[in-house]
Amino acid sequence: MSETLPAEGLLGWSWLLIALPLAGAAVLLLGGRRTDRWGHLLGTATVVASFVVGLLCTFQLAGLDEKSVSVDLFTFISSGDLDIRAGLLYDPLSAAFVLLITGVGSLIHIYSIGYMAHDDGRRRFFAYLNLFVAAMLLLVLGNSFVALYVGWEGVGLASYLLIAFWYTRPAAATAAKKAFIMNRVGDVGLALAIFLMFAQLGTTDYAGVFGEIGTVAGGTVTAIGLLLLLGACGKSGQFPLQAWLPDAMEGPTPVSALIHAATMVTAGVYLIARCSPIYDETPTARTVVLAVGALTLLIGAIAGCAYDDIKKVLAYSTVSQIGYMFLAVGLGPAGYVAGLAHLYAHGFFKAGLFLGAGSVMHAMNDQVDMRRYGGLWKKMPITFATFGLGYLALIGIWPLAGAFTKDAIIEAALDRHDTFGYLLAGIAVLGAGLTAFYMTRLMLMTFFGRPRWEDGVHPHESPVVMTLPMIVLAVGSVASGFLLVSAFPLSDWMAPVFGEPEEAAHVIAPATVLLIVTVVSLLGIALAWLFVGRREIPVTAPVRVSPVTRAARNALYADTVNESLFMRPGQWLTRALVFVDNRGVDGAVNGLAATLGGSSSRLGRAQTGFVRSYALGMLGGAVLVAGALLAVTAG
Amino acid sequence: MTLTYYLVLAAILFTIGAVGVLVRRNAIVVFMCVELMLNSVNLTLVTFARATGTIDGQIMAFFVMVVAAAEVVVGLAIIMSIYRTRRSASIDDANLLKY
Numbered sequence: 001m002s003e004t005l006p007a008e009g010l011l012g013w014s015w016l017l018i019a020l021p022l023a024g025a026a027v028l029l030l031g032g033r034r035t036d037r038w039g040h041l042l043g044t045a046t047v048v049a050s051f052v053v054g055l056l057c058t059f060q061l062a063g064l065d066e067k068s069v070s071v072d073l074f075t076f077i078s079s080g081d082l083d084i085r086a087g088l089l090y091d092p093l094s095a096a097f098v099l100l101i102t103g104v105g106s107l108i109h110i111y112s113i114g115y116m117a118h119d120d121g122r123r124r125f126f127a128y129l130n131l132f133v134a135a136m137l138l139l140v141l142g143n144s145f146v147a148l149y150v151g152w153e154g155v156g157l158a159s160y161l162l163i164a165f166w167y168t169r170p171a172a173a174t175a176a177k178k179a180f181i182m183n184r185v186g187d188v189g190l191a192l193a194i195f196l197m198f199a200q201l202g203t204t205d206y207a208g209v210f211g212e213i214g215t216v217a218g219g220t221v222t223a224i225g226l227l228l229l230l231g232a233c234g235k236s237g238q239f240p241l242q243a244w245l246p247d248a249m250e251g252p253t254p255v256s257a258l259i260h261a262a263t264m265v266t267a268g269v270y271l272i273a274r275c276s277p278i279y280d281e282t283p284t285a286r287t288v289v290l291a292v293g294a295l296t297l298l299i300g301a302i303a304g305c306a307y308d309d310i311k312k313v314l315a316y317s318t319v320s321q322i323g324y325m326f327l328a329v330g331l332g333p334a335g336y337v338a339g340l341a342h343l344y345a346h347g348f349f350k351a352g353l354f355l356g357a358g359s360v361m362h363a364m365n366d367q368v369d370m371r372r373y374g375g376l377w378k379k380m381p382i383t384f385a386t387f388g389l390g391y392l393a394l395i396g397i398w399p400l401a402g403a404f405t406k407d408a409i410i411e412a413a414l415d416r417h418d419t420f421g422y423l424l425a426g427i428a429v430l431g432a433g434l435t436a437f438y439m440t441r442l443m444l445m446t447f448f449g450r451p452r453w454e455d456g457v458h459p460h461e462s463p464v465v466m467t468l469p470m471i472v473l474a475v476g477s478v479a480s481g482f483l484l485v486s487a488f489p490l491s492d493w494m495a496p497v498f499g500e501p502e503e504a505a506h507v508i509a510p511a512t513v514l515l516i517v518t519v520v521s522l523l524g525i526a527l528a529w530l531f532v533g534r535r536e537i538p539v540t541a542p543v544r545v546s547p548v549t550r551a552a553r554n555a556l557y558a559d560t561v562n563e564s565l566f567m568r569p570g571q572w573l574t575r576a577l578v579f580v581d582n583r584g585v586d587g588a589v590n591g592l593a594a595t596l597g598g599s600s601s602r603l604g605r606a607q608t609g610f611v612r613s614y615a616l617g618m619l620g621g622a623v624l625v626a627g628a629l630l631a632v633t634a635g
Numbered sequence: 636m637t638l639t640y641y642l643v644l645a646a647i648l649f650t651i652g653a654v655g656v657l658v659r660r661n662a663i664v665v666f667m668c669v670e671l672m673l674n675s676v677n678l679t680l681v682t683f684a685r686a687t688g689t690i691d692g693q694i695m696a697f698f699v700m701v702v703a704a705a706e707v708v709v710g711l712a713i714i715m716s717i718y719r720t721r722r723s724a725s726i727d728d729a730n731l732l733k734y
Contacts, residue, residue, distance in 0.1 A: 609730030611727075612657055615656050
């Protein structure tokens with residue numbers, strides 16, 4: 001890692017990036033109804049302003065020799081040995097994330113103006129969106145793990161608020177709780193990792209931790225790596241904590257686009273990429289990252305094939321694509337840049353796809369069942385075109401974004417030159433085929449075929465405030481892959497963070513990889529056409545289906561496993577604890593009190609009121625004392 | 636001089652007094668039995684003072700007599716007032732102060 005210099009000039013103002021949306025959120029939340037009329041405009045303006053600041057900062061960073069600057073802000077925690085200063089770190093990695101978050105975030109804010117136009121809670125919605133952007137920026141800009149953790153929790157809070165935005169719907173409230181609790185499981189891992197770092201190294205800022213990590217025992221480093229991975233899995237919806245992400249689709253669609261496609265779920269990838277010096281020291285943890293990525297990639301893709309809810313299909317697609325990114329960053333130096341490039345491309349096309357899905361839902365009276373769509377391409381040409389480009393980018397048709405970035409990941413896996421690497425590449429190719437299948441199924445069910453609309457639905461194209469962001473994102477989906485991999489390689493920009501890219505001897509030429517992936521994807525498309533496009537789609541899902549389909553419809557029983565492995569035993573444990581508390585702890589205290597009270601009232605009976613019994617007592621006592629004295633003196 | 640006779644006499648007096656306190660109900664008799672016990676102790680004190688040739692025991696006996704005189708005054712007054720309110724001098728009838 002290169003030298004970190006104190007910030008000068010505009011970069012010294014990079015805290016504005018976080019402060020602007022935070023101020024927006026504060027004004028909108030504290031201002032109340034007074035801000036109803038212009039709240040959405042303010043919310044959008046702060047994020048756009050943040051984007052402009054981010055652009056200027058990044059341009060200045062590009063002109064510096066040492067591409068890593070720090071901004072020291074104030075003492076956050078000072079207690080004994082623990083001295084944490086709040087500060088920002090602006091380097092190529094955080095710059096890339098800042099631009100993605102604020103750029104895609106701005107587009108989604110603009111889109112939300114149209115999407116939420118008829119919602120009473122629009123101001124609240126924009127306040128939460130701003131809060132989310134601020135937390136996410138803090139997450140990627142913080143210069144220590146504690147700052148990252150604060151942003152991490154802020155993101156969790158904002159996502160909870162946004163998923164439960166329509167809190168009167170029980171499904172939304174439940175989904176929000178589920179997301180929050182599953183995130184919390186991951187957060188425990190991250191917190192423990194930070195504790196371990198402080199216990200071992202006495203510091204939590206990146207420079208200190210990464211500089212000293214080599215001095216820590218191997219087992220501890222592996223533990224830190226695995227705990228960080230647990231945190232990343234929680235935030236990014238990776239196996240075994242993937243079940244919350246599809247349920248989180250209960251929130252408004254722009255939320256799905258912003259949080260569950262473009263930014264929040266990428267926090268896990270950011271964490272692992274940022275911690276590359278830690279993972280360099282522990283091959284074990286890195287292998288686990290690979291396994292998690294590969295497994296999630298398949299689980300997400302398989303589940304995506306079976307759902308009829310358009311947003312759930314996209315959500316499982318997100319799970320699967322983040323699996324690709326984990327796979328990439330688990331590969332080590334060769335994969336970081338490939339994973340981040342895919343993250344970038346995914347940010348464009350998945351946000352575009354979600355916004356397109358929102359546009360379709362807007363036209364169909366908030367219907368999400370794809371079995372009730374069909375034939376929409378004629379009614380919604382712009383949505384169809386942008387969605388189609390996002391679709392082609394996602395399944396990786398050359399020369400759109402996915403083709404470049406996904407192939408880069410597969411090549412990086414092949415470059416491991418071992419059986420595990422080939423297996424991973426095979427899984428990635430298989431995943432590409434599945435992706436093509438479920439996305440083609442989605443396209444066919446939504447835009448093609450005979451209309452299966454419900455009565456009284458009159459689809460129409462969305463207003464320009466909604467289509468414009470979709471067009472911009474579609475352009476990004478088309479161009480970002482070529483730009484990031486070939487024209488202005490991301491690997492050069494990231495070189496100060498991950499080191500110079502090295503030319504690996506490819507086992508299979510990139511062109512051949514592209515050919516294989518394309519053939520597999522076309523196979524998936526053909527299969528989807530055979531299963532879905534060729535015949536009439538029933539408006540209710542068939543009940544008599546194969547066990548495989550049933551398993552896929554239940555997301556491979558992830559919820560069932562969670563419930564039987566964690567929820568039920570947890571409930572038993574709480575019940576057992578309540579019983580022990582009532583009977584054991586309370587019982588001991590109450591029993592002692594009852595015993596004392598009972599025996600004292602029984603002893604009190606000795607006070608009969610008869611003087612002669614007292615006299616007998618005194619005599620007995622005197623005799624005892626005298627006897628004792630005698631025994632002592634005589635004995 | 637042998638102590639045995641005096642001490643045995645004092646022990647007998649004390650026992651008579653103690654048994655009287657425990658078995659009699661009449662407050663006056665109980666009171667007299669208490670006096671008997673006090674005087675048996677006085678006898679013991681004087682006996683030992685004589686035997687050791689010191690004066691401490693005799694002084695102690697005087698103290699006991701003084702205390703006993705004061706006690707008689709207070710005790711008889713209490714017995715009188717109990718008799719007035721309860722029309723009885725039996726100590727078993729004055730049993731209200733209990734649990």
